[in-house]
Amino acid sequence: MGILFLATLCGLGSSLTAVDNLGQIGESLGYPTKTISTFVSLVSIWNYFGRVFAGFVSEALLARWKVPRPLMLTLVLLLACVGHLLIAFPIPGSVYIASVIIGFSFGAQLPLLFAIISELFGLKYYSTLFNCGQLASPLGSYILNVKVTGMLYDKQAIKELAKKGLTREDVKELTCLGSRCYRLSFIILAGVTFFGALVSYILVLRTREFYKGDIYEKFREQAENADKEKGLVLSKPAAQKEVE
Structure with missing residues (x-):
């Protein structure tokens, strides 16, 4: 459960951080308001498809080829890394693709998490373990959003002000424009998500014999x-x- 919690903290925490900052990411890259609304809509739509896909496909793979469900979680986390890197190193139209990838991976992680908990630990303490799994999402979001992404964004915004000959006291709100505003943040998020994928793969190795049998x-x-x-x-x- 500790392994699963750590993987979830990295994966869901990073994805939720990306979703929370999507509007500001669009502003920093110079997208109009209507386009930013499209990014948010894409995340919501593909969040739903991610939930359906993860539940249906992981069950089919497990029933037909005994593919461990934690392996599906590992692949989803690796996919999320691609979305974070598309924001860290944006090209024209990359945020559209990143919105789809991040929304899909974010939605796919939740049903996989709760299915894995029920399969590995049963239903006796399911409500307690369910809430432990849920705790990983806001905890990871707080660490990566407030303590990492927010602080790095403010730091970059202050640098932009210094280039203009201004200080923090000269403006009401810190605003950063340009591709560098979220570059370091999303490189870190991609690294954290990749670490979560490695942790998830440890769970794959530890449960492969279990999933080969009749679970x-x-x-x-x-x-x-x-x-x-x-x-x-x-x-x-x-x-x-x-x-x-």
């Missing part, structure tokens, strides 16, 4: 035991009636 066997046994207990409870009144 749903324990759930069927639990269901059968529950049915037997239910049958015993229902049969008691009949037995008591015969005695009477």
